[in-house]
Amino acid sequence: MTIDLHSLMAPYALDALDADERATYEVHLEQCDDCRSELAGFLETSSRLGELEEVAPPPAMRAEVLAAARRTAQQRPVTVLAPRRLRHRVPQLVAAAAVALALAGGTATVVEHQRASDLQASGDKMTSVLTASDVRTSSEKATEGGTLRVMSSKSHDAAVVVGSALPQLDDDQVYQVWAMHDGTPRPAGLIGAKPGMVYVSKVAGADAFAVTVEPKGGSERPTTDPLAVTPVTA
Amino acid sequence: MPRGRIGRKGRDVSESPLRAVPTMAPPEAAPDAAELLQRTARGDEAAFAALYDELAGSVLGLARRVIRDPARAEEVAQEVFLQVWQTAVRFDPARGSAKSWILTLAHRRAVDAVRHDQAATNRDMAYDWSPGVDHDEVSETVTVRLEHEQVRRCLSSLTDLQREAITLAYYQGYTYAEVATVLDANPATVKTRMRDGLIRLRDCLGVEA
Numbered sequence: 001m002t003i004d005l006h007s008l009m010a011p012y013a014l015d016a017l018d019a020d021e022r023a024t025y026e027v028h029l030e031q032c033d034d035c036r037s038e039l040a041g042f043l044e045t046s047s048r049l050g051e052l053e054e055v056a057p058p059p060a061m062r063a064e065v066l067a068a069a070r071r072t073a074q075q076r077p078v079t080v081l082a083p084r085r086l087r088h089r090v091p092q093l094v095a096a097a098a099v100a101l102a103l104a105g106g107t108a109t110v111v112e113h114q115r116a117s118d119l120q121a122s123g124d125k126m127t128s129v130l131t132a133s134d135v136r137t138s139s140e141k142a143t144e145g146g147t148l149r150v151m152s153s154k155s156h157d158a159a160v161v162v163g164s165a166l167p168q169l170d171d172d173q174v175y176q177v178w179a180m181h182d183g184t185p186r187p188a189g190l191i192g193a194k195p196g197m198v199y200v201s202k203v204a205g206a207d208a209f210a211v212t213v214e215p216k217g218g219s220e221r222p223t224t225d226p227l228a229v230t231p232v233t234a
Numbered sequence: 235m236p237r238g239r240i241g242r243k244g245r246d247v248s249e250s251p252l253r254a255v256p257t258m259a260p261p262e263a264a265p266d267a268a269e270l271l272q273r274t275a276r277g278d279e280a281a282f283a284a285l286y287d288e289l290a291g292s293v294l295g296l297a298r299r300v301i302r303d304p305a306r307a308e309e310v311a312q313e314v315f316l317q318v319w320q321t322a323v324r325f326d327p328a329r330g331s332a333k334s335w336i337l338t339l340a341h342r343r344a345v346d347a348v349r350h351d352q353a354a355t356n357r358d359m360a361y362d363w364s365p366g367v368d369h370d371e372v373s374e375t376v377t378v379r380l381e382h383e384q385v386r387r388c389l390s391s392l393t394d395l396q397r398e399a400i401t402l403a404y405y406q407g408y409t410y411a412e413v414a415t416v417l418d419a420n421p422a423t424v425k426t427r428m429r430d431g432l433i434r435l436r437d438c439l440g441v442e443a
Contacts, residue, residue: 017410062286
């Protein structure tokens with residue numbers, strides 16, 4: 001049995017999904033261009049329901065909001081937008097995937113977006129995890145901002161690991177995902193800053209996933225402290 | 235979409251005798267919400283303040299509608315504007331209006347606050363969530379409070395189940411599963427009705443998808 005992800009769009013637009021389904025749907029959205037454009041119309045519609053009543057805010061609120069903004073840093077721009085980013089990054093990912101596969105040494109098979117024609121296949125594999133009836137979601141906030149989210153399926157023996165809104169890295173750095181087996185990290189793929197996701201197979205025995213910043217191409221072992229360690233929900 | 239229409243209620247320029255006064259700036263001269271939001275993304279505090287002036291009433295109105303508790307609603311409205319300040323760079327005018335973007339943020343925060351508070355109350359009181367609401371009454375109350383003529387007209391063009399599914403979710407913050415419980419309907423049916431209803435609303439409101 002699988003969840004029909006398409007059926008979640010309207011409830012998503014009305015904020016009528018629970019936290020797990022919302023997270024699952026948002027990952028699906030990253031891969032589905034058609035969904036994003038249809039969703040835009042749904043959100044424009046649902047927000048019209050929200051602009052029916054105005055309440056004059058107390059005068060003090062304005063000063064408080066402006067003062068709070070003054071002492072709060074703003075998010076920095078992402079240089080290339082999400083859907084386009086994936087295609088621009090393809091050559092870099094080919095190299096990254098090759099290194100990751102070599103390093104993985106059979107302990108974890110890493111599937112990256114190696115060629116345009118592989119995009120669909122990889123998307124299908126991710127979708128099969130996301131729609132599995134036994135998919136479990138967990139997430140952890142990263143120390144420097146952003147989130148590391150893990151969606152895993154026992155029946156598929158696979159996981160999709162997603163880093164959302166992680167800080168922008170320098171050109172010579174990457175985010176690397178690690179499958180943690182009883183405290184021992186095994187390479188599980190490289191991801192972009194936002195939205196970065198990787199499909200990881202053969203995850204039996206992994207009790208958590210971690211993400212670290214590594215030099216371009218990835219490392220055999222983590223060379224920096226993890227920004228986040230997200231346990232796998234049993 | 236007529237941006238800022240509610241905010242300019244009562245001084246419709248086309249009907250105002252002041253229209254002939256040449257020194258009066260035409261409405262197009264004022265920067266619209268999208269421009270203010272894009273300037274906000276570049277750290278422009280004055281643009282952010284203008285955006286607040288334009289939309290704070292709507293954001294607080296929506297938060298009140300969903301959360302009900304006025305103090306909590308104010309808290310959430312402030313969080314929404316701080317989030318707007320922080321994440322303005324993510325706004326993409328190609329994917330919708332600035333007002334919709336901000337109200338979408340506001341709605342999600344309001345719904346999350348209601349659910350969070352409800353969960354805390356349930357824990358404190360060891361009390362199981364149960365519908366206990368006459369859905370007809372809820373739907374009625376929401377419907378009669380709507381002020382916006384076009385949205386009200388479009389909502390009335392929906393089937394009863396479409397309208398109830400959408401208003402319970404949007405104004406009460408119910409998940410579709412909770413809506414299904416309250417309406418004694420199949421969750422899959424509720425999702426379908428939400429979709430059909432949103433499509434009908436979208437077309438009725440003339441939203442360009």
